[in-house]
Amino acid sequence: MSIDIYKKDFETARDTIKQRIPDIMIPDYEIFNRASIVEYLQDSTVVGLKFYHGIKPGNEKQRALRLMIVGVDKNGKNVYLKNKKDALGAQSGSDDGGLEYGQCNPPCEIQP
Template identity: 40%
Template sequence: MAINPKKASVMSLIGIFSAILLLNSCTGGPKEEGVWIPNPKDSSELGKRNHFIPEAEIKEFRADFNIDRDTLKRLMPNLFIPNSEAFNKKILLEILKDPKCVGIRIYYGAAKDKSGARDEFRLILVGVDANGQDLLIDNGSAVATKAPPGGRGGAEYGQCDPPCFAPNP
């Protein structure tokens, strides 16, 4: 039985076109920029802890905090304690992508505005390893733009509620 060359060419083109479609469909289309976050085995006390808190307890804790914050503000009118601070995903990923990082430590800090008159409570985020040691972000990362050469640091300048003073450029 003879094969029609014209029909064979059409079948070949259909096969090639189908293969191209199949390969393109496997890529899932355009990809967003991403980062791989390792999840190291952690048998430390931190790794065993369940951090979940039900919504009702969140509301209760926040209400109690508001009472304490308002009491402190009456005693110290220049004191600024934000209700919350929000940090962007980019800085959280920068902390978490360290292969030794098993969690995030939150330090409480105090800052003053440019006049030095208003004390502010602020949150500072750093990574933590399985031994409980701080993991700092090295200068040269995409987010450590303010670090001096060879310097290291963490995350600060969250978005406060109510708004806190603007960071120095």
């Protein structure tokens, strides 16, 4: 099926969800920068990427649906980024973890 069909069906579902749960912001899309993805792919134990959905905690009207990315090893176990203090660490939301800071609609800045 075409990605355009998937997107259209999601837009319809998103509008319904927003009406039922108005305190959760649901983005149109999320973008993760190249450096963050490459960081995972350079780890020889990572054989793939796992994508999770989650709700970022916040006050009323500030909770947001988020897409999170973690590496996965050959046994299906999560592989987290470790001790990241730079911009990539900011994307992981902590010193150790996956990538969570990719949301770009509403607009966010994309790092090269």
